[in-house]
Amino acid sequence: MSGLQSGVAAAGTGVRSRPRAVLPAFCLTQITSWGIVYYAFPVLNPSITADTGWSAGATTAAFSAALVVSAVAGIYVGRVLDHRGPRLVMTAGSLLGSLSLLVIAAAPNLAVFHAGWLLAGAAMAAIFYQPAFAALTRWWAPDHVRALTVVTLAGGLASTVFAPLTAILADHMSWRATYMVLAGILAVLTVPAHAFALRAPWPPAPPSPPHVSGGHEQVVRSRAFWMLAVTFTLSAFAMYAVVISLVPLLIERGYTTTQAAWALGLGGAGQTLGRTLYATLARCLDVTARTVVLIALGALTTAALAAVAGPYALLVAVSVLAGVIRGNLTLLQATAVTDRWGTTHYGRLSGLLAAPAHAAAALAPFAGALLAGPLGGYPALFALLAALAVTAAVTALGARAHHPLRSLRTDRASSGSS
Numbered sequence: 001m002s003g004l005q006s007g008v009a010a011a012g013t014g015v016r017s018r019p020r021a022v023l024p025a026f027c028l029t030q031i032t033s034w035g036i037v038y039y040a041f042p043v044l045n046p047s048i049t050a051d052t053g054w055s056a057g058a059t060t061a062a063f064s065a066a067l068v069v070s071a072v073a074g075i076y077v078g079r080v081l082d083h084r085g086p087r088l089v090m091t092a093g094s095l096l097g098s099l100s101l102l103v104i105a106a107a108p109n110l111a112v113f114h115a116g117w118l119l120a121g122a123a124m125a126a127i128f129y130q131p132a133f134a135a136l137t138r139w140w141a142p143d144h145v146r147a148l149t150v151v152t153l154a155g156g157l158a159s160t161v162f163a164p165l166t167a168i169l170a171d172h173m174s175w176r177a178t179y180m181v182l183a184g185i186l187a188v189l190t191v192p193a194h195a196f197a198l199r200a201p202w203p204p205a206p207p208s209p210p211h212v213s214g215g216h217e218q219v220v221r222s223r224a225f226w227m228l229a230v231t232f233t234l235s236a237f238a239m240y241a242v243v244i245s246l247v248p249l250l251i252e253r254g255y256t257t258t259q260a261a262w263a264l265g266l267g268g269a270g271q272t273l274g275r276t277l278y279a280t281l282a283r284c285l286d287v288t289a290r291t292v293v294l295i296a297l298g299a300l301t302t303a304a305l306a307a308v309a310g311p312y313a314l315l316v317a318v319s320v321l322a323g324v325i326r327g328n329l330t331l332l333q334a335t336a337v338t339d340r341w342g343t344t345h346y347g348r349l350s351g352l353l354a355a356p357a358h359a360a361a362a363l364a365p366f367a368g369a370l371l372a373g374p375l376g377g378y379p380a381l382f383a384l385l386a387a388l389a390v391t392a393a394v395t396a397l398g399a400r401a402h403h404p405l406r407s408l409r410t411d412r413a414s415s416g417s418s
Contacts, residue, residue: 018139023147025197026132027154029094029190033127034155035162036182037097037120043166047175054110060365062110062117067362069121070128071355077125078134078351085202086135090194093126098187105179127190129155130354133334134347138203141343145279148334156272156327219341219349228291228340228399229353232333234392235295237360238385239326241368242302243267246319248369249378253309263316267323274327281328287339291396294332298325299389306382333357 041063049056080089100123103116125131132151140147162182169178219225246267250260281290301322308314337349372381 019197019200021197022135022139022200023150025193026136026151029127029193030129030132030151030155031158031161032186032189033097034158036101036186037124039159039163040166040182043163044170044175044178047170051175054113058110059113062114064362064366065114066117066121066124068359069118070124071358071362073122073125074130074358075351075355077131078347078349081131081134081347082345085198086131087194087198089126090131090198091191093123094186094190094194097123097127098183101179101183101186105176105183129334130350134350135198137338137343137346139200141338144338145282145331145335148331149275149278152275152330153272156268156275159268219345220352224340224399225353227395228336229356231291231295231392231396231399232353232357233360234388234395235298235329236357237364237367238302238389238392239298239329240361240364241385242305242322242382244365245368245372245378245381246305248372249305249382250315252378255312259312263319266316267319270320270323271327274324275331277324278328278331282335288396288400291332291399292393294325294328295389295396296393298322298329299386299393301325302382302389303386306379306386
């Protein structure tokens with residue numbers, strides 16, 4: 001049996017027809033969903049607080065609550081995806097997302113505003129990366145890394161497209177009217193795309209690999225799964241706290257808000273670059289080594305930001321490098337289940353694995369701002385976050401499955417297949 005054939009057999013996947021409309025549809029819907037439901041809020045929040053008198057802390061708490069709801073709801077969404085596929089879930093999510101934005105736009109008080117964001121959190125679980133990754137993994141395996149890379153590259157443009165568009169709309173109308181327009185755009189672009197592009201038959205779940213004889217229950221109870229969950233949770237907390245705290249770190253060091261914003265924005269460009277490098281990294285390192293190296297490099301860039309006060313060009317370079325690492329970490333998490341336990345229960349396992357990490361990411365901005373003062377400033381906060389990332393790299397060593405699956409792309413390369 002050739003290397004590719006043995007890899008397919010081990011993973012429980014085979015070559016199957018791939019619906020052509022799915023990949024461009026996901027590129028469109030991920031840009032739109034992330035851009036409207038996620039990135040529009042930080043642009044509009046100053047207008048919201050100025051118009052309503054609600055505190056920034058109260059409105060941001062509503063947004064963070066949505067992210068926590070998304071993390072919890074993602075567990076149920078993963079189960080549905082495994083059995084029924086993405087069409088119903090993602091179409092309903094698009095409709096719910098549009099409805100939630102209308103509720104937010106019409107909110108007469110803070111309680112209704114929070115309720116709208118809780119609905120938005122449920123929609124996020126159904127339209128963001130997690131369900132798209134599950135669909136691509138089932139339809140595209142064994143070449144799912146390529147498909148995942150394409151979609152995450154597109155998703156990386158969400159803020160580039162919709163942050164300026166939201167700002168332009170907000171310059172000409174109220175924040176409420178802006179959210180109503182965005183709700184319409186979300187419905188027009190994503191509901192038909194999910195309803196019609198995802199109509200292809202959902203392939204039956206492939207059999208579990210030989211080393212996963214007890215099904216998903218065995219995996220969830222395993223030490224490797226829990227260590228990986230701890231790893232991703234610690235890493236997500238550190239990573240998102242760094243992203244949100246970079247601007248105040250640079251301002252505290254005497255740089256202007258514009259300079260700090262450019263450093264953050266160029267870091268986002270590095271994130272897009274990083275995603276183009278992941279397939280090469282996957283061919284060079286096994287899944288455990290890949291996890292440890294990427295998280296350790298993230299810790300190194302965070303420590304550099306803590307220690308280096310200038311010059312500005314050097315700080316920008318470190319920010320770009322940190323973005324490259326973040327881009328790789330997105331794909332690392334997307335392939336973590338497949339590389340260790342196959343595709344059979346991808347939706348369920350990835351939902352369980354991602355839930356605590358998403359919750360940590362939601363809480364990280366508040367926790368970072370809360371800790372910066374007692375620690376004596378943002379450089380000390382970044383030093384603490386670097387230590388946290390180092391801890392995540394250490395726990396990743398314990399996340400080795402007994403017989404982790406080799407990347408099928410690696411098998412293909414080693415067997416000389418084209």
